[in-house]
Amino acid sequence: MSSTELPGVRAINAAVAPKVAPVRVAEGEELRSVALPGLSLTVRSRPPARTGLPPALYVHGLGGSSQNWSALMQRLDDVVDGEALDLPGFGDSPPPEDGNYSVTGHARAVIRHLDAAGRGPVHLLGNSLGGAVSTRVAAVRPDLVRTLTLVSPALPELRVQRSAVPTALLALPGVASLFGRLTKDWTAEQRTRGVMALCYGDPSRVDEEALRNAVEEMERRMQLPYFWEVMARSARGIVDAYTLGGQHGLWRQAERVLAPTLLVYGGRDQLVAYRMARRAATAFRDSRLLSLPDAGHVAMMEYPETVALAFRELLNDFDRS
Secondary structure (H helix, E strand, C coil), X not given: CCCCCCCCHHHHHHHHCCCCCCXXXXXXXXXXXXXXXXXXXXXXXXCCCCCCCCEEEEECCCCCCHHHHHHHHHHXXXXXXXXXXECXXXXXXXXXXXXXXXXXXXXXXXXXXXXXXXXXXXXXXXXXXXXXXXXXXXXXXXXXXXXXXXXXXXXXXXXXCHHHHHHHHCCCCCHHHHHHHHCCCCCHHHHHHHHHHHHCCCHHHCCHHHHHHHHHHXXXXXXXXXXXXXXXXXXXXXXXXXXXXXXXXXXXXXXXXXXXXXXXXXXXXXXXXXXHHHHHHHHCCCEEEEEECCCCXXXXXXXXXXXXXXXXXXXXXHHHC
């Protein structure tokens, strides 16, 4: 049941939503739909181990979904009351009515959700695109953020890694649709293995069950008529955010963040350069750095126990202060 239902919104969304397989929900998780003016978000949650725990919100990266946080959310359900949302157009959330997939647009969606739910301030965690979004949220609405945890955040790089260039090219007009046509005969498993090779430091760490679940989700996403458009416009949003200067620049906003910040970087990350860890540690005024030499771009999925331990230490220090 939506927490902020508008008359007719659910009926309209149901009428335009494509008929695809349902989203996977792991044991112990719950899904709900939150309707806001011009926006509908799917929120994944895991009931906390006990009442009274502080709230946390997890924000996924480009091409991801709330499922990216399931492993970490399960390992932290005794210290936070966690929710993971599907950004507009990703996971089970339909596209926004205004078609805004910029970093600012996604940040606005996160802020609107937190304001409507009344859960803030939260412990905010973001990966990749979600890291850039979370940085912007923490900078412009410090009242909503207790602590900030960023896993391979997509913050501007002057010298982009060669392995990240194909993803950046999605931002160019027509490239996403061209790629879709060129790969139309690829199976969902081929696509999934390609994504894992790009995002994981060691794809062999993915067990058979996790691979099957990922392939199933890929099959579902490829049935969505807006899949490539959302990917392309969100990629364009990242590129645009990289070019912004002044007070709207992401590095300038990182310097404005007041919340204690945990930075997590992987030594084998092919999308966000490991060398950016040092700059991030300098930019965020109250930060600590977790370096994982064997991790790739999604450390919270590759090494959830290690990331959970680092977050617990952040939380303990925050509580003591």
